[in-house]
Structure formats: structure tokens, C-alpha cells
Amino acid sequence: MSVWEKLQNLDPRWxxxxxxxxxxxxxxxxxxxxxxxxxxxxxxxxxxEALNPNDVIFVVAGxxxxxxxxxxxxxxxxxxxxxxxxxKVVVWGAVDEGAMVAQRVIEPIAEEMGAVYGVHWINLGYxxxxxxxxxxMIDDFPQAMAYTExxxxxxxxxxxxxxxxxxxxxxxxxxxTNVTPSPAQSILxxxxxxxxxxLAVGTTAMCLPEEMPYYSSGHYxxxxxxxxxxxxxxxxxxxxxSAIAAMDAQSAAHFLVIILIILGNLGYFFSKKEAKSR
Amino acid sequence: MNATVSMWLELFxxxxxxxxxxxxxxxxxxxxxxxxxxxxxxxxxxMTFDNYIKPTIVTDIGVDHKFWYIIPIIMGLFMYTRFxxxxxxxxxxxxxxxxxxxxxxxxxxQPAVFFSQIRASFLSLNTVNNVIFVVGILxxxxxxxxxxxxxxxxxxxxxxxxxVFLLVxxxxxxxxxxxxxxxxxxGRMQFILQDxxxxxx
Numbered sequence: 338m339s340v341w342e343k344l345q346n347l348d349p350r351w352x353x354x355x356x357x358x359x360x361x362x363x364x365x366x367x368x369x370x371x372x373x374x375x376x377x378x379x380x381x382x383x384x385x386e387a388l389n390p391n392d393v394i395f396v397v398a399g400x401x402x403x404x405x406x407x408x409x410x411x412x413x414x415x416x417x418x419x420x421x422x423x424x425k426v427v428v429w430g431a432v433d434e435g436a437m438v439a440q441r442v443i444e445p446i447a448e449e450m451g452a453v454y455g456v457h458w459i460n461l462g463y464x465x466x467x468x469x470x471x472x473x474m475i476d477d478f479p480q481a482m483a484y485t486e487x488x489x490x491x492x493x494x495x496x497x498x499x500x501x502x503x504x505x506x507x508x509x510x511x512x513x514t515n516v517t518p519s520p521a522q523s524i525l526x527x528x529x530x531x532x533x534x535x536l537a538v539g540t541t542a543m544c545l546p547e548e549m550p551y552y553s554s555g556h557y558x559x560x561x562x563x564x565x566x567x568x569x570x571x572x573x574x575x576x577x578x579s580a581i582a583a584m585d586a587q588s589a590a591h592f593l594v595i596i597l598i599i600l601g602n603l604g605y606f607f608s609k610k611e612a613k614s615r
Numbered sequence: 616m617n618a619t620v621s622m623w624l625e626l627f628x629x630x631x632x633x634x635x636x637x638x639x640x641x642x643x644x645x646x647x648x649x650x651x652x653x654x655x656x657x658x659x660x661x662m663t664f665d666n667y668i669k670p671t672i673v674t675d676i677g678v679d680h681k682f683w684y685i686i687p688i689i690m691g692l693f694m695y696t697r698f699x700x701x702x703x704x705x706x707x708x709x710x711x712x713x714x715x716x717x718x719x720x721x722x723x724x725q726p727a728v729f730f731s732q733i734r735a736s737f738l739s740l741n742t743v744n745n746v747i748f749v750v751g752i753l754x755x756x757x758x759x760x761x762x763x764x765x766x767x768x769x770x771x772x773x774x775x776x777x778x779v780f781l782l783v784x785x786x787x788x789x790x791x792x793x794x795x796x797x798x799x800x801x802g803r804m805q806f807i808l809q810d811x812x813x814x815x816x
Contacts (some may be wrong), residue, residue, distance in 0.1 A: 351637045360797075360804050365815035406802030407795065433659040436666070462666035468720040483670040526724045530731065543795035546788045554735030556728075563791070564798045583801055590797040 341607040344600060351596065359593045363585035370585050377552055379570035381559025384509060384537045385415065389424035392508040397524065398428055398435035399466070399514035404541045408513050409442050409565035410580035411539040415511060416443045416572045420457060422449045425497050427507070429482070430463040431520045436487055437463075455486075455495035462487030466520050471527035474504035505532045514548075515541040516517070520549060527555050539566065627809055629803050722735040 338346075360481045388394065396415070400408040419426050428443065436547025440460055452458055461482050464470060473481035478501050479492050492498040504510075510528065512521040529536040535558050540548050542563030553561040561570055562589055567580035630648035673689075675681045690709045697706040736752050738745040757770060767775040770778030808814045 350637060356800070357637075357804065360801055364801075364805055364808050367815070378723065403799070404795070413659070430666075432660075433662050433722060433802075434655075436662070437658075463662040464667050465663060468724070469716060472720070478669075480675070483667050483673045485666070485670040487666065489665075511691075522728075526728050527653045527720070530727045531724065541795045542791040544796065545791050546784070550732065555734055556731065563794055564801075565794070568767050579805070583805060585800075587794070587797060588805070590801065591794065594793055 338469055339608070341604040341609055341611070342551045344604045345608055356590060356593060359589050363589050364583075367582060368585045370588055372565075372568055372572060372584055373500035374569045374572060375566075377560040377562065378566050378573060380552075380569060381412065381539070381561050381566075383560040384535065385418055385422075385424075388419075388422060388424045388500040388508060390583045391425065392574045393425040393427060393501075393506070394419060394511055395507040396426055396439070397431050397505065397510065397511055397514070397520055399431040399516055399520035400438065400541075401432055401434040401516070402438055404496045404515040405438055405543045407564045407567065408515060408539065409438070409563050410564065411570065412439060412442050412513055413446060414567065414571050414574055414576050414578050414580075415513075415539070416458075417446050417450070420447070420452050424508075425456075426458040427497060427501075429574040430461070430487075430517055431514075433463055434453050435463060449556070455490075455497055456567075457497070459495055461485075461492075461498075461567075464537040466523060468523060468527055471504075471523060475528065475532060476503070478503050478506075484579050485612040488582055498527075504528055507514065507515050507534060510534055510536045511539065511587075512536060513539040515544050517544070517547070519544065519547060521557070524587045527550060528560065529556065622811060626807065629807065633803075750776070755780050 396412070398412070412533075416426060426443075428436070428439050430439060443458065443460070446452075447454065447458055447459045453525075460486070464482055470481055479498075482492060484492055486492060486495065486498070501507075505528070510524060512524055514520050519540075521536065521540070525536055528534050536556070537559035538548055538552070538557045539561035540563070542565065545562040548557070548560060548562075549559050561567060563570075564580050564583055567578070568584045571581050628647045628650070631643040635642055635644040650688065672684075675684050690712065693705040693709050695706070697703045736749065740746050740749060740751060754773050754777035756777070757765060757773045758781065760770070760774075765771060809816050
């Protein structure tokens with residue numbers, strides 16, 4: 338058996354062992370590789386910077402625990418930047434785990450920055466997304482949100498939500514999503530296009546190709562893509578978070594994957610050639 | 616829950632799941648898998664009831680006395696009749712309503728998205744990016760012509776170009792999937808190395 342054939346038949350577990358080592362090295366000792374900022378992240382940043390004090394943004398937590406590595410840093414830096422600018426934040430969990438995963442990110446930040454629950458921010462909890470619910474948000478926002486926030490308190494008892502009658506009152510909707518069908522596309526269809534409420538989106542690298550056409554066509558006013566997008570936004574805002582720290586390891590892993598793909602293809606090519614010559 | 620207990624539990628379940636890849640299928644992995652499925656299902660049910668169904672019923676029916684809301688609740692319960700043979704046909708009523716409303720919303724709202732996407736493809740061909748964009752759209756649409764034969768003549772050339780664009784798109788989607796999956800592994804390794812063993816902090 339030739340070297341190429343041996344490589345082709347190598348136990349896949351070896352690749353995982355190598356990947357673990359390659360990822361671990363930069364986590365323990367970061368290299369500080371440069372990060373280039375993309376236009377989508379810049380547009381997202383500009384959308385947030387354009388907000389004025391006391392504006393209210395509606396943050397849709399449409400992701401689950403399987404994507405917290407990519408989505409949590411996006412939410413963390415967005416929430417921190419909004420509070421810095423005195424922008425109020427209303428969070429809604431559009432998927433079953435959304436409200437809870439968002440809560441564990443934003444609660445410590447709010448505590449650290451002295452933001453008051455119900456005044457500067459609120460979590461409305463999980464209300465399952467559907468076209469009918471989004472239409473209801475336009476017609477009667479409190480009823481769509483079942484009149485309550487996550488802990489069961491009534492929306493009319495909190496300063497931040499007392500006067501909100503329709504979702505169109507929000508100055509910006511930010512949808513952080515990694516599920517299919519995409520909540521962002523539903524919001525675009527039901528709220529953004531008919532009611533002209535601006536929409537910015539954050540998503541995982543995997544879902545990025547699905548959301549990109551809507552950014553290119555100008556429907557989304559900003560787009561953060563995966564851990565890379567979070568790192569770019571951290572750089573733009575100057576808020577150091579976990580995304581920048583993880584970029585070296587991400588780059589190292591991508592480099593390894595490229596090498597493995599090249600080796601795999603070379604192996605395939607030479608094994609076929611050897612088989613033919615035999 | 617105590618933060619330390621929570622951290623060690625997280626570490627234990629992470630190792631259980633990793634054991635499938637780094638070792639082989641085993642009872643620890645199965646245990647972690649079952650716990651995950653159970654907790655996810657329970658969380659979904661509790662959150663839906665506690666955050667949505669209960670407050671809606673309490674306020675709309677209990678406080679505002681909108682008793683006609685009981686009708687959609689009953690219709691919703693009809694969905695479960697499929698588990699009871701003879702009255703299973705009742706589940707078709709809410710399903711029909713659901714499909715009708717869904718189709719209505721799509722017919723009313725989707726064209727606006729669709730047409731604005733088409734409008735967004737009307738670009739001036741003054742940059743290389745725009746030219747690639749327009750050529751990509753047209754050739755891929757030609758590739759999906761099913762009513763005319765795209766296997767010969769000039770249409771074949773355009774169709775082949777469309778196929779190349781599709782393959783590039785699939786490649787990009789695959790690369791993004793790799794990036795996402797690597798991020799998940801990266802998050803776990805950050806947790807193990809930095810949070811648990813305090814390395815590189």
C-alpha cells in the first residue's frame with residue numbers, strides 16, 4: 338500500500354486529535370493575527386452608531402445553545418454598545434432557548450454597567466415566532482407578547498415597554514439568528530418591507546450564505562457573520578470580547594482544514610493514477 | 616445552581632459528547648445524548664406554557680373575558696386527536712386553517728420580498744463585481760430551465776456557466792459550515808482550557 342493509499346485509509350479520529358491540538362495552541366498562547374474588517378460589519382456598526390440616546394431597539398434572540406460560541410459575542414458587544422449609547426434594549430426570544438441564552442449573556446453586562454431592568458432593558462421571554470405573531474406585533478404588541486416579560490411581570494408595569502403599542506415604534510430591529518426558516522427573513526417579509534422598520538442581522542457562518550442576498554439587496558442594513566463578524570464588530574466598537582481572542586484558533590483550524598483538503602485530493606489523484614498504472 | 620457544580624457538570628457532558636469522536640460509540644455518549652434531548656424537549660414545553668400560553672389565557676380569558684378565545688384553544692387541541700383513531704379526522708380542521716392562513720400570508724407578503732430581490736439585481740455593469748453578479752444570476756436561471764432543452768447550442772454554454780456558479784456557491788456554503796462547526800469545537804476548547812484549567816487567561 339502506497340503512502341497516499343495509507344493516508345486515504347487513515348482513521349478519521351487522528352484528524353480530530355490533530356484539530357484539537359491545532360486549536361488548543363493559539364487558545365493558550367494567542368498569536369495576534371491581523372483581522373480585516375468587512376463592509377457588512379461596518380454597516381452593522383454604522384446602524385447602531387446612528388441611534389440616538391433613548392432610542393429603543395428590538396433584539397430578536399433567534400438562536401439556541403448550539404451556536405452560542407458565534408452568537409453570544411455578537412449579542413454581548415451589541416448590548417454593551419447600546420447601553421453605552423443610552424439606547425434601550427428590548428429582547429425577545431423567538432426560539433425556545435433564545436430568551437434564556439440571551440439572558441445569561443446580557444444580565445451580567447447590565448449588572449456591570451448599572452442598567453436597570455425595565456428601564457434600560459427588558460427580556461420578553463419566549464413567544465414562538467410565526468407570521469401571525471409578527472402581524473399581531475404590528476396590530477397589538479402587548480397582546481403578541483402575551484402582556485408579560487420573561488419573569489411574568491406585566492409589560493405595562495415597566496417604563497421601557499409601557500408605551501409600546503406596535504413593533505413599528507422600535508427604532509431598529511436586530512435579529513440574531515441561526516435557525517431555519519430564518520426569523521430575520523420572516524421579520525423582513527412581515528414588518529420591515531411593509532412597515533419600513535430597519536432591520537440589521539447577526540448570524541452564524543453556516544447561515545451566512547442564506548442571509549447574504551438580503552444584505553446585498555439592501556434589505557438588511559447591516560450583517561454580522563459568525564465569530565468573524567463578532568470579532569470585527571468588537572474591533573469597530575473597541576469592546577474587547579471573546580471573539581477577537583478566538584480568531585487565531587479559528588484561523589489555525591481553517592489552515593489545517595485547507596491542508597487536509599489538499600492532501601485528500603492529492604491522495605485521491607495519486608491513488609487513482611497508481612491504480613491505473615497497475 | 617452553584618457556579619462550580621455547573622462548570623463541572625458542563626465539563627462532564629462535554630467529555631461525554633467528545634468521547635464519540637475521540638474514542639468510539641459508548642454509554643457515556645448515549646447518556647449525554649439522552650439528557651440533551653430530554654432537557655431540550657422539557658425546556659421547550661415549559662417555556663411555551665409559562666411564557667406564552669399561561670399569560671395569554673390568564674389575561675385574555677381570565678381578565679379581559681374574551682371567552683371566544685376558547686374556540687382556537689379547542690381547535691389547537693384537535694391536533695392531538697390524530698392519536699385517537701376514530702376521531703383523528705378532527706386534526707385536519709386546525710391543519711387546514713393553519714395551511715390556509717400560512718398560504719394567505721405568503722401570497723400577501725412574499726411577492727414584495729421576491730420583487731425587491733429581482734429589482735436589486737438590476738445593476739449597472741460598471742464594476743467587475745456587478746458583471747459577475749448579473750452573469751451568475753442569468754446563467755443559473757438558464758441552468759434551471761426545464762421546459763427547453765439546455766443540453767445543446769448556446770444555451771448549453773450558458774447552462775454550464777450556471778453550473779460553475781452553483782458549484783462555487785456550494786463550495787462557499789460548505790466552507791461556511793466548516794467555519795461554524797470549528798467555532799463550536801473552539802468554544803468547547805476555550806471552556807475546557809480557559810474556564811476550567813485557567814490556561815491562557
